[in-house]
Amino acid sequence: QKEVEQNSGPLSVPEGAIASLNCTYSDRGSQSFFWYRQYSGKSPELIMFIYSNGDKEDGRFTAQLNKASQYVSLLIRDSQPSDSATYLCAVNMGYSSASKIIFGSGTRLSIRP
Amino acid sequence: EAQVTQNPRYLITVTGKKLTVTCSQNMNHEYMSWYRQDPGLGLRQIYYSMNVEVTDKGDVPEGYKVSRKEKRNFPLILESPSPNQTSLYFCASSHPRVDEQFFGPGTRLTVL
Numbered sequence: 001q002k003e004v005e006q007n008s009g010p011l012s013v014p015e016g017a018i019a020s021l022n023c024t025y026s027d028r029g030s031q032s033f034f035w036y037r038q039y040s041g042k043s044p045e046l047i048m049f050i051y052s053n054g055d056k057e058d059g060r061f062t063a064q065l066n067k068a069s070q071y072v073s074l075l076i077r078d079s080q081p082s083d084s085a086t087y088l089c090a091v092n093m094g095y096s097s098a099s100k101i102i103f104g105s106g107t108r109l110s111i112r113p
Numbered sequence: 114e115a116q117v118t119q120n121p122r123y124l125i126t127v128t129g130k131k132l133t134v135t136c137s138q139n140m141n142h143e144y145m146s147w148y149r150q151d152p153g154l155g156l157r158q159i160y161y162s163m164n165v166e167v168t169d170k171g172d173v174p175e176g177y178k179v180s181r182k183e184k185r186n187f188p189l190i191l192e193s194p195s196p197n198q199t200s201l202y203f204c205a206s207s208h209p210r211v212d213e214q215f216f217g218p219g220t221r222l223t224v225l
Binding site: 034 | 146148153154155156158161163171172203213214216217218
């Protein structure tokens with residue numbers, strides 16, 4: 001069974017601090033990795049994707065990928081109350097650009113003022 | 114406006130009564146997918162389609178059927194719904210060379 005694991009939380013972080021979200025995956029052949037944000041009662045929306053080892057930054061968000069250790073993380077700097085949501089890690093298990101996607105169960109993040 | 118639409122948004126039905134949830138996208142995406150979301154289990158892929166007439170099973174395909182006769186539409190069919198198919202369903206689409214999936218608003222299905 002190919003798996004993507006996340007700590008379900010809730011993760012509580014003070015406003016302005018760095019929130020760190022982690023995800024591990026089981027399939028070494030996985031090619032691409034995604035972080036989605038989902039507000040309660042809403043659809044998931046993509047925050048970042050990453051394909052190569054290392055860091056990828058976009059505004060307050062940084063995705064980190066370590067294929068040797070099979071983990072991907074998301075850092076949120078200067079956390080805002082609007083960042084309070086569930087964050088879903090997703091992994092493309094296929095070798096084509098879009099095929100079988102496995103999602104983790106999500107980490108609930110709460111930013112306290 | 115670029116979007117993925119699903120209908121119905123809410124549905125309550127009874128065991129064994131066939132139903133179809135429609136999904137349509139106006140972005141000319143080749144890739145479409147269906148997910149179900151249950152508390153504590155996250156999003157689980159039911160079926161996906163790489164293009165017209167090309168579909169494949171995801172992680173939890175049992176009890177579901179799909180078809181892809183047109184690029185824009187990807188209906189999800191429950192031939193004989195059961196209570197364990199009570200869930201929140203999302204349809205998503207993307208261009209195959211860009212991995213960002215765009216999700217529909219969701220369909221909340223209750224099977225009694």
